[in-house]
Amino acid sequence: MKVLAVEDSREIAVSIRDFLSREGYICELAYGFEEAREKLALFTYDCILLDIMLPDGNGLELLKFIKKEQIQSSVLILSAKDALDDKISGLEGGADDYITKPFHLPELHARLRAIYRRNRLAGSNMVSFNEITLNTDTLEATVNDIVLDITRKEFELLLYLVVNKNRVLSRQSIAAHLWGDYTDNLANFDFVYQHIKNLRKKISAANGADYIATVYGLGYKFNATSA
Template sequence: MKVLVVEDSREIASSVHDFLIREGYICELAFTFDEAQEKLLLFSYDCILLDIMLPDGNGLELLKLIRDKDIQSGVLIISAKDAMDDKIKGLEGGGDDYITKPFHLPELHARLRAIYRRKKLSGNNIITFNEITLNTDTLEASIHDTVLDITRKEFDLLLYLVVNKNRVLSRQSIATHLWGDYTDNLANFDFVYQHIKNLRKKISAANGADYIDTVYGLGYKFNSSKV
């Protein structure tokens, strides 16, 4: 999962960032309204952890931007302990959930996962497509009930492809989704090809169909019409 943390407290942001990285997330930080707005317009995220109080603006305005631009990210609002009005405005404005400061990091993790399941996976932690089964809790991928020996990146790549089946995904979009926004400045994305190649090989070894099409000059597509 790729998360943008919008939080002006560098201590809190750093703590959340380090925790989410340990949990296997791709995590980007924005400390101001302007910085967050720029990232939201340039990059895509699965979930946004949004503080209401920012030094140069209001998080509720960022929430309005997210919904006005039809940005398909889940939003977890960070609110102060006694800020009931902010919670109500945030939820009515399109926020998916809220968490109150101070919060425990495992609770934050659970809420982000719940939002992701609701927004991207129809509320499920088990994703199936024909012979493929993905368990987002155990991070296991199976073909015909055979558990694949794949890395975390390969699991995330397969999940990203399945969730976005029949859509052409550029090598750059795959790279930024799985490795972070810093990849936007790389000269090439040959490492994406290598991960696709490894994933195809492991699926084939388990007698799974090769659903991954190479769209030359553009990227890759998980083709659900293959049998």
């Protein structure tokens, strides 16, 4: 999962990033309204952790921007203990959930996973397509009931492809989703090709169909229509 944490307290923001990174997430930080808006205009995120009180704006206004621009990211509000009105306004404005400060990082992680399952995986930790099954809790992928020997990045890549089946995904968007926004300035994305190649080989070894189509000049597509 790729997360943007919008939080003006650098101590809290860094602790969130470090914790989520240890859990295998890509977590980017924005310390203010304008910085967050710029990132949201350039990059995509699965979930946004949104503090209400920002030094150069209000988090609820940023939420309005997210909805107006139809940014397809879940939103978890980071709310002050006594800010009931902010919680209500945030939920009515389209936020998915809120967590009250101070919070424990494992609880934040649990809320993120719940939102992701609800919004992207239809409430389940299991994602299946024909002979392919992915367990997002155990990070286990099976093809024809054979457990694949894949890396975490290969699992995340396969999940990203399956969840976005029949959509063309550019090499740049795949790289940014799995490795973070710093890849935006790389000269090439040959490492994405290598991961795709390895994934295809391992699925084929388990007698799985090759659903991953190369769209020349653009990227890749999990081609479910030809299943």
